[in-house]
Amino acid sequence: MKFQCTPQSLGFGVGKVMRFLIFDSKPLVRWIARLTLLVLLLIAGAYFVHWFISFFMSFLSLGLILWAIGKGDLSKLSSKKEGGLRLTSADGYRYGEAGYGYYINGYRIDADADNTASH
Known part of the structure; x- marks a missing residue:
């Protein structure tokens, strides 16, 4: 028996x-085998297309996030607003x-339990 390499066996x-x-x-039988x-080829193609679209959308999302960070004004994120007052x-x-x-702004805004009980 002659030894066959992998490509030769695959081609055979x-x-x-x-x-x-x-x-x-x-x-x-021939038409059932063809169908x-x-x-099987359609299923494999669907998996490939799904993988390709997922890969593309991931990079598109990452690109848009990086673009928004580059174009956006991040100074608005450094301070919060609460009740119309700027927080420092x-x-x-x-x-x-x-x-x-x-x-907030140097004034205590929460109610003190000792102060509310005496009033």
Whole structure:
């Protein structure tokens, strides 16, 4: 027995399949085999198209995000607005002039439990 390499074996197998699809003596079997091959090729093609579109959309999204970052004004993201007031880095929960609480623009805006109970 002669040793066959992989490409030779693969070509031999493809040749046998093609001979079966083209020259089979029974027409019904030949057409069923052709339709089966067509369905398998369509399924493989659908998977390839799905993969290609996913790959393309990922790079398109990444490109649009990078473009928006490059064209956009990021200075608007550095400060937040709450109730029409601009928040600075000193705003938020901290110890201030009126004790620990939530401060905006130097004024404590949260209700202190001790102060509300006495009023």
